[in-house]
Amino acid sequence: MPQRHRGSATSRSVWGGSLSFTSCTRCKRLIPLGTGTRCPGCKPKRVHTLSASRRGYTSEYRRNRAVVLADAPACTLCRRRPATTADHIVPLSKGGTNQLSNLRPACGPCNYGRGNRGYHR
Template identity: 65%
Template sequence: MTPNQRGSPIYSSCTKCKTLIPLGESRCTRHRPKRTHVLSSTQRGYDAEYLRNRATILEGSPLCVLCNRRIATTADHIIPLSRGGTNQIHNLRPACPRCNSGRGNRL
C-alpha cells in the first residue's frame, strides 16, 4: 500500500489475523509475544558466596586462563550453574568477558 495525499502512515496486516497494523510490525497487540520476566542475579544463583569468591579469584588482575592474552575481569564457572556447578572457589577461574561469554554453558 502507499500513503495517501495527506501523508498517513503505511499499514500492513497482522500475520495471524490480518488486522491492519503500522508498517514494520508483524503482529497486532493481541498476537504479539509476551515479554518474559528476566531473573535477577540472585535468582540465577549469583549470591554473596559467588561475589566473595569472585573477588578472591580476580585480585591482582590475573590473565584469562582460557586465552592467556587479556586481563580477566569475570569469574568463569568450570562446571556451569545450569549443569549442577556451584559458586565454590574450586569451581571458579579467572576469564576475560570475551572468552567467558563465548563459552556459554559448555563444560
C-alpha cells in the same frame, strides 16, 4: 509521491492531524516515528530471564569473584586479555558451585562464548 530514502521520514495526514512515518529497517513497511526501527512483526521476541540471584549468583559468588579476579589478572582460557569475569569450571546448571575451587578468571568473550559447557581436559 516523493521518493523516500532508507530510514527517511514521511508525513501523512490522518483525521485532520499529521503523523510522521518511517520504514521498517527489515521489511520496509511504514511504521510511526518514535516506535523504534522495526515493525511489530519484525521485532525480536523478548526473552524473560531470571534475576542473577535466582540463577544462583549469590553473595558467596560475588565475594569469591572478587578474590579470583584480584589473584589472577589474565584470562586463563585465552591468556591474551585481562580477566573481567569469574568463569564457573562446572556450570551452576550442571551442579557446579560458587566455591573458589570452581571459579577461574576469564575475559568476557571467552566466558560468554563458553556458555553452558563444562570443563574438559
